[in-house]
Amino acid sequence: MQKSERFVLRLAIFSRFLLISLIITWRLLYPRYDSSAQLNPSCLSSSSTADELSHLKEGDRVLWPRAGAAIEGSVVWDSVYFVRIAECGYEYEQTYAFLPLLPLSISLLSRSVFAPLIPVIGYRAVLALSGYVLNNIAFVLAAIYFYKLSFLILKDSAASLQASVLFCFNPASIFYSSIYSESLYALFSFCGLFYLFSGSNYVAILLLGVCGTARSNGAIHAGYFCFKALLQAFDAITNKNSISLSEINEEECRISRSAKGMAEMKFGSGALVGGESENRSRAKFGVG
Structure with a gap:
């Protein structure tokens, strides 16, 4: 990792700690506006993992209730839907607006890496914790690739660093540390996009395809491939036209050489040379 990339890494980590500290501070000072986190009915499906672990939801069964x-309580707004989908799956029609990459990742983390914490804080809290950890790590990695992509396009380290700073400390940065x-x-x-502009088309297709399972507007990335295909088609047509012109010039030269050869065979090379000398002499003395 280069020096600039290490700086972006430290900057992104610092921005997350700063933002999380501000979130905790303001939530301690002011009451929550959205109270939807308190709404947590049982899952509709009786075979869900949440019901299998329902005995761990009670306060007397959890070590740190x-x-x-x-x-x-920190799960508010759209985070409620993502945690609910990770816990119970897609139950209602409105939940289909939230694509499955984040809920699936949260569910996998809660059943593997953070599974030992279920008896400590409860299953739903583990789901939320998995989402927070996942998104903050993803943001740090995104900041690094944002710098690499900026440097690849701009070829300017200073401008790329400035763009990375703005990315880490932009006003909407709170969404990157929420669920x-x-x-x-x-x-x-x-x-x-980094691998696309680096020439690794297959890797780019795979990553951008996965991106489309996170948010529906990931489909617009197909425009990059369409634009690239148009450029390749334009280059192919341009190269074909240039090749055609060169072929025409070569054909004209070949015809000229053939005509000259036929004239030499018919009149002899000496006659041609003499005729050319006579023409030059007439032109020199102005004789018609």
């Missing part, structure tokens, strides 16, 4: 309640799909979308978008 207050910590679990605090984490669950939203922006972090995964940004990560796979920047990675895919």
Whole structure:
């Protein structure tokens, strides 16, 4: 990793710690506006993992119930849907607006890496914690690839660093540290575009395809491939025309040489040379 990339890495990590500290501070000072985190009915499907672990949701069965309640209380707005889908699957029609990459990733992390924490803080809190950790790590990686993509296009390290600073500290940066799909979308978008402009088309197709499972507007990345195909078609047509012109010039030269050869065979090379000398002499003395 280059020096500039290490700087972007430290900058992205610092921005996440700063933002999370501000979030915790403001939530301690002011009450939550959205109270949807308290709404947590049982899953409709009786075979879901949440029902299998329902005995761990009760406060007397969890070692740190207050910590679990605090984490669950931070799940607000659209985060409620992502955690609910990870917990119970797609139950209602409105949940289909949230694509499956983030809920699936949260579910996998909660059942593997963070599974030992379920008896400590509860299953739903583990789901939320998995989402927070996943999105913040994804943001840090996205910041690095954002710098690499910027440097690849701009060929200017200073401008790329400035763009990375603005990316890490932009006003909408809070969404990258919440349980939203922006972090995964940004990560796979920047990675895919970096490999696309680097010439690795197959890797770019794979990454941008995964990006489309995070947010529906990932489909617009197909425009890059369409534009690239148009450029290749234009280059092919241009090269074909230039080849055709060169072929025409070669054909004209060949015809000229053939005509000259036929004239030499008919009149002799001496007659041609003499005729040319006579013509030059007449032109010199102005004789018609």
